[in-house]
Amino acid sequence: MKSMTVHTVIDDDMRPEPMHVRVIRLILGLLMLVGGALKVAATQAFATAVIATGLPDTLQLCAIIFIPLIEILIGAFLLFGYQTSLSVNAAIVSLLIFTTFIVLHLGSHDNCGCYGDVIQITPDRWAVYKNVAMIIALLHVQLRFRRSPYSHHNPQEVS
Numbered sequence: 436m437k438s439m440t441v442h443t444v445i446d447d448d449m450r451p452e453p454m455h456v457r458v459i460r461l462i463l464g465l466l467m468l469v470g471g472a473l474k475v476a477a478t479q480a481f482a483t484a485v486i487a488t489g490l491p492d493t494l495q496l497c498a499i500i501f502i503p504l505i506e507i508l509i510g511a512f513l514l515f516g517y518q519t520s521l522s523v524n525a526a527i528v529s530l531l532i533f534t535t536f537i538v539l540h541l542g543s544h545d546n547c548g549c550y551g552d553v554i555q556i557t558p559d560r561w562a563v564y565k566n567v568a569m570i571i572a573l574l575h576v577q578l579r580f581r582r583s584p585y586s587h588h589n590p591q592e593v594s
Contacts, residue, residue, distance in 0.1 A: 452516070457516075459572050460514075460519070460523075461513075462572075463513055463572060463573060464512070464513025464514035465514060466510070467507075467509050467510030467513060467529075470506055470549060470550055471503045471505075471507035471508075472503075472507060474503035474548065474550075475503045475504075478499065481503065482499050484545065484548030487540070487545065505525075506529060509522055520577065523573050523576050523577045524577070526569075527573050527574070527577075530569055530570050531570070533549065533566060534567065537559075537566065
């Protein structure tokens with residue numbers, strides 16, 4: 436009797452993905468996707484936060500339009516396991532930028548606009564801790580992805 440081993444794979448090079456890495460990737464992808472979607476749905480809260488940065492008007496407009504779209508794209512890529520390495524790197528960079536924004540506005544009593552008006556998050560140390568935890572989780576996904584024992588061959592049926 437033949438038995439098959441089924442591998443869950445990520446990206447185009449067919450690397451197997453451990454279950455805990457998949458769970459982390461799915462949760463973080465969902466958080467990024469929801470965060471971007473809520474920024475689009477409640478643009479005013481996010482726009483107010485961007486305007487408070489004091490960026491030039493042109494950059495404010497670009498940030499208000501493109502940050503939510505990029506966040507949605509990164510979240511979707513992470514959810515579907517598409518271009519995982521690129522998606523994880525993009526998520527880390529975006530979270531570093533968001534964390535920098537939060538640190539620069541520590542103590543402000545305004546909503547940072549991270550999740551629109553739905554979830555009110557003030558720029559405080561807990562928001563920084565949340566982002567740092569997400570970055571560490573993304574680094575774990577990236578390291579597990581790169582160190583997979585199957586990274587140099589394609590999984591096949593095993594009899």
